[in-house]
Amino acid sequence: MAELKKEQGPVDATPNVSEVETVDAVTEAEAVAAIDAPVSQGEPILQVRNLVKHFPLTQGILFKKQIGAVKAVDGISFDLYAGETLGIVGESGCGKSTVAKLLMTLERATAGEVFYKGQDITKLSGRALKAVRRNIQMVFQDPYTSLNPRMTVGDIIGEPFDIHPEVAPKGDRRRRVQELLDVVGLNPEYINRYPHQFSGGQRQRIGIARGLALNPEIIICDEPVSALDVSVQAQVINLMEKLQDEFNLSYVFIAHDLSIVRHISDRVGVMYLGKMAEIGTDTQIYDHPTHPYTQALLSAVPVPDPSAREGRERIILTGDVPSPANPPSGCRFRTRCWKAEERCATEEPLLAIPERFVSAATPAAHESACHFAEEKDVVHAA
Amino acid sequence: MLLEVRDLYVEFHTREGVAKAVNGVNYSVAEGETLAVLGESGSGKSVTAQAVMGILDMPPGKIAGGEILFKDQDLLKLKADERRKIRGQEMAMIFQDALSSLNPVLTVGQQLAEMFVVHRGMSRKDAKAKAVELMDRVRIPAAKERVNQYPHQFSGGMRQRIMIAMAMALEPSLIIADEPTTALDVTVQAQVMDLLAELQRELNMGLILITHDLGVVADVADKIAVMYAGRIVETAPVHEIYKAPAHPYTKGLLQSIPRLDQKGRELYAIKGLPPNLTRIPPGCAFNPRCPMAQDVCRSDVPPLYEVDEQRRSACHFWKETLDAR
Ligand SMILES: Nc1ncnc2c1ncn2[C@@H]1O[C@H](COP(=O)(O)OP(=O)(O)OP(=O)(O)O)[C@@H](O)[C@H]1O
Ligand SMILES: Nc1ncnc2c1ncn2[C@@H]1O[C@H](COP(=O)(O)OP(=O)(O)O)[C@@H](O)[C@H]1O
Ligand code: SF4
Ligand code: SF4
Ligand SMILES: [Mg+2]
Ligand SMILES: [Mg+2]
Numbered sequence: 001m002a003e004l005k006k007e008q009g010p011v012d013a014t015p016n017v018s019e020v021e022t023v024d025a026v027t028e029a030e031a032v033a034a035i036d037a038p039v040s041q042g043e044p045i046l047q048v049r050n051l052v053k054h055f056p057l058t059q060g061i062l063f064k065k066q067i068g069a070v071k072a073v074d075g076i077s078f079d080l081y082a083g084e085t086l087g088i089v090g091e092s093g094c095g096k097s098t099v100a101k102l103l104m105t106l107e108r109a110t111a112g113e114v115f116y117k118g119q120d121i122t123k124l125s126g127r128a129l130k131a132v133r134r135n136i137q138m139v140f141q142d143p144y145t146s147l148n149p150r151m152t153v154g155d156i157i158g159e160p161f162d163i164h165p166e167v168a169p170k171g172d173r174r175r176r177v178q179e180l181l182d183v184v185g186l187n188p189e190y191i192n193r194y195p196h197q198f199s200g201g202q203r204q205r206i207g208i209a210r211g212l213a214l215n216p217e218i219i220i221c222d223e224p225v226s227a228l229d230v231s232v233q234a235q236v237i238n239l240m241e242k243l244q245d246e247f248n249l250s251y252v253f254i255a256h257d258l259s260i261v262r263h264i265s266d267r268v269g270v271m272y273l274g275k276m277a278e279i280g281t282d283t284q285i286y287d288h289p290t291h292p293y294t295q296a297l298l299s300a301v302p303v304p305d306p307s308a309r310e311g312r313e314r315i316i317l318t319g320d321v322p323s324p325a326n327p328p329s330g331c332r333f334r335t336r337c338w339k340a341e342e343r344c345a346t347e348e349p350l351l352a353i354p355e356r357f358v359s360a361a362t363p364a365a366h367e368s369a370c371h372f373a374e375e376k377d378v379v380h381a382a
Numbered sequence: 383m384l385l386e387v388r389d390l391y392v393e394f395h396t397r398e399g400v401a402k403a404v405n406g407v408n409y410s411v412a413e414g415e416t417l418a419v420l421g422e423s424g425s426g427k428s429v430t431a432q433a434v435m436g437i438l439d440m441p442p443g444k445i446a447g448g449e450i451l452f453k454d455q456d457l458l459k460l461k462a463d464e465r466r467k468i469r470g471q472e473m474a475m476i477f478q479d480a481l482s483s484l485n486p487v488l489t490v491g492q493q494l495a496e497m498f499v500v501h502r503g504m505s506r507k508d509a510k511a512k513a514v515e516l517m518d519r520v521r522i523p524a525a526k527e528r529v530n531q532y533p534h535q536f537s538g539g540m541r542q543r544i545m546i547a548m549a550m551a552l553e554p555s556l557i558i559a560d561e562p563t564t565a566l567d568v569t570v571q572a573q574v575m576d577l578l579a580e581l582q583r584e585l586n587m588g589l590i591l592i593t594h595d596l597g598v599v600a601d602v603a604d605k606i607a608v609m610y611a612g613r614i615v616e617t618a619p620v621h622e623i624y625k626a627p628a629h630p631y632t633k634g635l636l637q638s639i640p641r642l643d644q645k646g647r648e649l650y651a652i653k654g655l656p657p658n659l660t661r662i663p664p665g666c667a668f669n670p671r672c673p674m675a676q677d678v679c680r681s682d683v684p685p686l687y688e689v690d691e692q693r694r695s696a697c698h699f700w701k702e703t704l705d706a707r
Contacts, residue, residue: 091567092538199655229422230594234638234651241648256567263640263649282645300572301642302597306621308643309600316576317569319523320537379643 018079020047023118031128034119035135039082039217045250046080046103046218051112053098057325070325072098074274075112077351080218085244085251087265087282089258089297091321094271096254100222103252104138105129134164137216139207141223146207147195153206154191157181160213167214180209183246185239201232205239212243220252225260237264258301262286270294273332274324276351280366287380288363290354290373293333299378311382331371339372347371383451384588385434385556386410390448392429392612395441399660403429405612405667406448408686411588413555416579418599418620419592420635421609422656427592430609431558434590435475436465452556470501474549478561480541484533490517490544491529497551516547520577539570546578553585560592575602596639600624605692608632611657611667614686618693628695628704630672666698674699 023034039045054069073095080086088096101107102122103114109122121132137160140146147156158177161168168176178188184205195203204224211219224240225233241264244251255261261268262282269279270293278291289295299315317336322328331349334340354373357365364375392404404426411417419427432438434450436457450457452473457465477483485493494513498504504512510529517525520543522536533541542562549557559578563571579602582589593599599606599620606623608616608631616629627633637650654671657663663670669679678698686694689704697703 091569201655229656230596230635231422231638231652232655234649235653237640238649238651258568259640259642262642263646286642296569298642300568302568302572302575302595302601303642304596304600304624304636304639305641306600306624308641314572316572318573320539320570381643 018044018047020049020113020115021118022115022120028127031119031124032131034117035128035131037117039117041081041083041248043082044079045082045117046252047113047115048079048103049077049113049115051076051099051102051114052110053095053102053107054110068325071274071327072324073102074324074327076271076274076276078269078276078279080250080252081266082217082250083244083248084266085253085264087261087268088252088254088271089256089261089268090271090277091297092256093321093324095274095324096271097222099271100138100220100252100254103218103220104136105133130164134167134214135216136218136220137211137214138220138222139204139211139224141226147203149195152192152194153181153186153198156195156206157210157213160210164214176213177209180212183212183243184209199232200228201236204228204236208236208239208243212247215247216249218250218252220254222254223256224253226255226257233260240264258286258298270297273321273327275332275369276367277333277370278366278368279351280363280368284363284366287377288366288375289378290357290364290366290368290375291370292337292339292372294368295376295378296336301379303379308381312380313376313378315378331369333370341372343371383410384413384415384453385590386449386451387430387434388449388451390430390433390450391446392426392433392438393444393446395444396660401659402662403443403612403659404433405662407609407612407614409607409614409617411556411590413588414583414586415605416582416589416591416603418603418606419590419609420594420596420599420606422594424656424659425609426612427609428560429612431475431560431590431592435473435558436469437475471552472554473556473558474552474554476542476545476549476557476559476562478564480538480545481533483545484541486533489530489532490536494529494544494548494551497548501552512551516551517544519581520544520547520550521573522547537570538566539574542566542570542574543577546574546581550581550585554587556588556590557582558590558592561594562591563598564593564595571598578602596635608635611662612659613667613696614694615668615696616694618689622693626704628689628693628700629697630674630699630703631668633703634671634673666696674703 051073052075053073054071056066057068058064059067090096102109113120114122116132154177157180158173161173181188186205225236253264265282267281268285270277272293278294296315296317303309319336322335328335330346331344334344349369349371351367351369353365353367387407387409390404390407394401394403407430421427491513494516495509498509498512514525514529522528522540563574603620605619607614610631616632634652640646652671657667665680665682666684669675684696684698686696687700689695689700
């Protein structure tokens, strides 16, 4: 962890997307063995390649005819390293939750791969898929609706054991659940209470305890603190950071609050209309963004501290996000981009380190999907 | 002073007991001024605003004391029809959830035009032209065509701009915006706040902006009132409060937000939770969570001390809080 959390030096020009070392597992047993094998810190644990999810748009009631598709996720690649937190940001509807569901195998990918320790989880089934599902858990946004109101806290946290009894044998469950309550800072005596007897922050802790029950390696967090008040939000974020160190977890942290994402993430990916616009370390993205969309997004964040606001450039975007059913040709951001030129309408910019920065020793040398990528500081006081 | 709320008390009679939602709120707004009311959910921001607008649910709600002076007359002493007239023409409110505050079965044009027909006695045709003009003014593209569309056909940001258009229509002297951008993305939030601030300047209105986002406050407000458990615990000009909070709760809030421009250390977290409003702790309501609490805080309710001419703090130890930066 210490290695990863350190600020990456300016000479970091390694492409983010690494070679995938696939494991040729012939039998299910081999696949399960590969999935349960340990990964060392800083090695890629999840490798997402050209992931696509289209939701069909249909017309007619009796004879459903497909008239198009919502391109919720439209070709995304990134790596998640063991022990790190990868933040994912972007406006509402850009596909963040859909990515989360694909990683959780809750949705079927339209195309592309998700390699978990070399196994493509989009193609797994049976025991191997079950092993993956044990190792990748999720924490949801809404602590009010994501917990079943008729189940006790003990049943909610222990429910994953019904599907994976090997993790906690029947006689041991109560003790294990109480241990989990303690880990997330709740009184173990609360085991028989119901969700409505808890506050929002406490419910989010229950959700986290449930996510931890099966000793997963990866936790996908979809807006885990968005519904919480500021003072409680800080409590939950601190807890998540502590648990990450304690249990060696890797997080995918989805949120729309850019300050929180910076706080918790080692690397950050910025999504726009189903694509990754830019990805890099927290310093690369926040202090040296090169994609106009990232710059606009960051510049729109209102900053409370007056001394941190002086002379900050604000970029106010005009217009709304286009529909993902009918995204613009070429660069998807071009309808709102102040730098757009003809080329942007005809040629899609690929996510790569911009050529002019490739061999330069600069933090601008990180992946950005723009023909005219250039650095612009929008978060620091002038 | 355009609006002055004095020592306002509001209670709700619930099965659990009497919830003291507002416990002696004092704030004021002048023409052309923006007051931001900041506080966590349940602190009484909306209930205070509803009392000012005269749209409180009564029962279960009850105004248990205080005065609401609008242009020097106490709104709480007015007859229902006089009150309604002021609410229609001189004050307007913008809500967080634009979709549920617009009528889904009428076009936005019909809803905008209605205001001019009812309050200004305009003909339908003139009123519709006014509606298009207003939509233009809040920067809805192709207003002439879109005036005939229904609320669900607009994006969240556009709907909020239509709400702003409705609120502005009769050029009121006071607007209360209750979390107007909370449901919007930052990029859209910036557009909407910009628009609101611009129109406010143009019409020289008083604006009460209710929010829980400290960043939004800093951008547009002149002064800020921080609420906790139904009370204003600190008021100050916006810039002062960031430099040196005079109340431990404000201070805790400021410390618990992460920064955009640098990677911080572990976040400061205020321990515990806000109180249940049917059982507010005696003395200072913040005392169970306060790192500076002393015995006196558990017995004596702190008055709103005068820190300087423009600042007030409801803390027995405001001096120590200021000094302990
Ligand atoms: N089951 C579905 N059927 C059809 N369209 C869908 C479905 N799920 C999501 N979409 C669409 O896919 C796009 C991406 O949705 P997604 O929920 O991933 O967005 P998001 O980035 O998580 O947004 P938010 O910030 O609002 O949570 C949206 O246009 C959404 O309407
Ligand atoms: N109609 C109502 N009936 C009962 N309690 C209410 C009602 N409206 C608000 N309250 C209570 O009053 C308190 C303050 O609410 P509110 O002003 O909405 O808070 P906020 O600061 O989040 O806007 C809360 O405890 C809330 O539950
Ligand atoms: S490729 Fe063109 S339209 Fe897209 S972000 Fe870059 S400059 Fe803007
Ligand atoms: S009065 Fe006492 S408990 Fe209340 S904020 Fe001040 S120091 Fe804390
Ligand atoms: Mg989502
Ligand atoms: Mg409210």
